[in-house]
Amino acid sequence: MATVIDIAMKNEQLQKDDSAPAIAVKQLRKTFGSQMVLNGVSLSVGRGETLAVLGRSGTGKSVLLRIIIGLESPDSGSVCIHDQNIVGLALDQMGEIRKKIGFLFQHAALYDSLTIAQNVAFPLEHHRREMSKTERGDRVRQLLAEVGMEGDFGKMPSDISGGMQKRVGLARALALDPDILLLDEPTAGLDPISSGEINDLILKLQHEHQTASIVVTHDLHSARTIANRLALLDKGNVVIEGKFEDIQKSDNSFVKEFLKQS
Amino acid sequence: MTATRLTADAEVTSPPSAQRDLDAPSAVDSVTGLINGFFDWFGNLGIFCWQVFKAGVTPPYEWRELIRQLDEVGSKSLPLVALAGAAIGVVISMEARYSLSRFGAKSMFPTTLVYSVVQVMGPIMTGLIVSGRVGAGIGAELASMKVSEQIDAIAASAVNPYRLLAATRIMACILMLPLLTIAADASGLLMGWFAQTLVEPLSFHQFIANGFQGAKFNGFLPPTFKTTVYGLIIGTIACFQGMRTLGGAEGVGRAATNSVVLASLFVILADVVLVKFILVVFP
Numbered sequence: 001m002a003t004v005i006d007i008a009m010k011n012e013q014l015q016k017d018d019s020a021p022a023i024a025v026k027q028l029r030k031t032f033g034s035q036m037v038l039n040g041v042s043l044s045v046g047r048g049e050t051l052a053v054l055g056r057s058g059t060g061k062s063v064l065l066r067i068i069i070g071l072e073s074p075d076s077g078s079v080c081i082h083d084q085n086i087v088g089l090a091l092d093q094m095g096e097i098r099k100k101i102g103f104l105f106q107h108a109a110l111y112d113s114l115t116i117a118q119n120v121a122f123p124l125e126h127h128r129r130e131m132s133k134t135e136r137g138d139r140v141r142q143l144l145a146e147v148g149m150e151g152d153f154g155k156m157p158s159d160i161s162g163g164m165q166k167r168v169g170l171a172r173a174l175a176l177d178p179d180i181l182l183l184d185e186p187t188a189g190l191d192p193i194s195s196g197e198i199n200d201l202i203l204k205l206q207h208e209h210q211t212a213s214i215v216v217t218h219d220l221h222s223a224r225t226i227a228n229r230l231a232l233l234d235k236g237n238v239v240i241e242g243k244f245e246d247i248q249k250s251d252n253s254f255v256k257e258f259l260k261q262s
Numbered sequence: 263m264t265a266t267r268l269t270a271d272a273e274v275t276s277p278p279s280a281q282r283d284l285d286a287p288s289a290v291d292s293v294t295g296l297i298n299g300f301f302d303w304f305g306n307l308g309i310f311c312w313q314v315f316k317a318g319v320t321p322p323y324e325w326r327e328l329i330r331q332l333d334e335v336g337s338k339s340l341p342l343v344a345l346a347g348a349a350i351g352v353v354i355s356m357e358a359r360y361s362l363s364r365f366g367a368k369s370m371f372p373t374t375l376v377y378s379v380v381q382v383m384g385p386i387m388t389g390l391i392v393s394g395r396v397g398a399g400i401g402a403e404l405a406s407m408k409v410s411e412q413i414d415a416i417a418a419s420a421v422n423p424y425r426l427l428a429a430t431r432i433m434a435c436i437l438m439l440p441l442l443t444i445a446a447d448a449s450g451l452l453m454g455w456f457a458q459t460l461v462e463p464l465s466f467h468q469f470i471a472n473g474f475q476g477a478k479f480n481g482f483l484p485p486t487f488k489t490t491v492y493g494l495i496i497g498t499i500a501c502f503q504g505m506r507t508l509g510g511a512e513g514v515g516r517a518a519t520n521s522v523v524l525a526s527l528f529v530i531l532a533d534v535v536l537v538k539f540i541l542v543v544f545p
């Protein structure tokens with residue numbers, strides 16, 4: 001069985017190999033009780049690429065992200081992060097993989113007993129212990145400034161709006177300089193200007209850090225802005241995947257209806 | 263027309279009694295469901311304990327969180343535990359004085375009070391008080407974190423939630439229960455002496471000397487340190503109930519209630535076993 005050190009070393013080697021996709025999901029199936037949520041979903045995302053996953057509410061988009069980060073186990077199928085199959089890994093082994101993944105939850109999931117600054121500092125305190133307190137503080141300020149929250153350092157999550165919580169959640173997701181980002185509705189609840197700022201940040205990460213991203217969103221405009229490819233889920237399957245221009249030409253009735261209503 | 267309409271209404275609104283009987287679970291199904299639920303709960307508890315143990319004994323250790331929990335469990339429970347100990351001491355003092363007077367054994371009062379508080383009432387009362395205060399607090403806190411995905415966020419940040427949340431709280435309960443028990447005992451003895459002195463003056467020095475005369479290791483340390491087992495039970499049950507919560511606000515309330523009820527029940531059952539164990543091992 002691979003040890004934690006083996007996985008960490010393999011991560012470093014594979015990140016230098018540009019040919020392997022950063023995320024590769026094959027034939028994922030997931031059922032909750034009698035409800036089939038994912039029915040053989042396959043997709044992949046390369047380094048520096050952003051894939052937007054769209055679909056109706058309740059079609060398993062968030063479940064897909066949770067399976068990729070290891071918070072849910074699939075009934076069958078594989079999830080490869082930098083060519084490492086993560087299905088069935090123990091918690092501590094999965095921890096090494098998660099250090100390179102930033103995850104933004106749909107409702108931000110901030111720690112409500114910590115201030116905003118402490119929330120963003122949380123991953124740094126646990127995984128960058130070599131940083132001094134000053135360095136950590138500087139890094140937290142930089143991250144909050146990137147998401148436009150630099151003036152709210154000492155506030156508690158309950159003191160800020162849902163959209164602002166989402167921005168702090170994104171700052172926390174970026175704390176460890178991840179090379180994979182999983183974003184669940186990053187612009188939901190944000191005004192158009194803030195949404196644009198978040199989109200610009202995702203694009204910047206994609207270009208400067210070659211971050212591979214999967215963005216779950218209902219916002220087709222945002223998806224077209226930030227994503228290289230789009231994937232449309234319906235009834236647990238990927239109905240269509242590709243560039244927006246190609247998807248627009250599809251004759252599939254569901255795709256046409258979805259694009260028409262967006 | 264009216265008769266037909268009534269018949270039609272009856273067909274729509276009255277399910278046949280035979281169908282109702284088919285839908286109701288049988289007694290056998292209910293019993294097997296209960297048995298399954300019982301083993302399912304204990305099975306999941308066992309898995310949870312193993313995960314926490316593995317996480318707790320492997321580095322990196324969460325010292326800062328442990329210290330924070332020692333404060334939460336220990337120093338914040340101290341006033342309540344001391345107050346309860348004081349009340350117990352007064353009650354035992356009044357009851358013992360009356361009973362011992364009837365048998366002409368008033369001189370046995372200090373020994374009786376020390377024995378009752380230190381060996382019997384102090385530990386179990388501390389365990390039940392802490393079950394209520396700490397058990398509900400931990401259960402509700404972790405349940406709230408579970409339903410708002412904060413525990414998932416901890417895991418997604420590559421931090422082991424069993425190590426950060428559960429192991430620290432359980433260890434804090436284990437370490438703090440004996441200390442809280444000593445505080446409860448001290449408070450009980452002090453107030454018991456005070457209640458007695460109001461009726462029949464007795465110097466504190468004489469009270470302590472008489473009360474602990476002939477006291478041995480077996481009479482003091484084992485009953486006090488058996489509360490480490492209570493701490494293990496309270497911390498484990500509360501963390502387990504909290505971290506597996508489902509169902510929003512209702513689930514949080516249920517987790518808090520179940521944490522208190524189950525922790526209190528298991529503390530009482532453990533006391534029965536531990537008293538017998540102490541009597542056998544430390545005669």
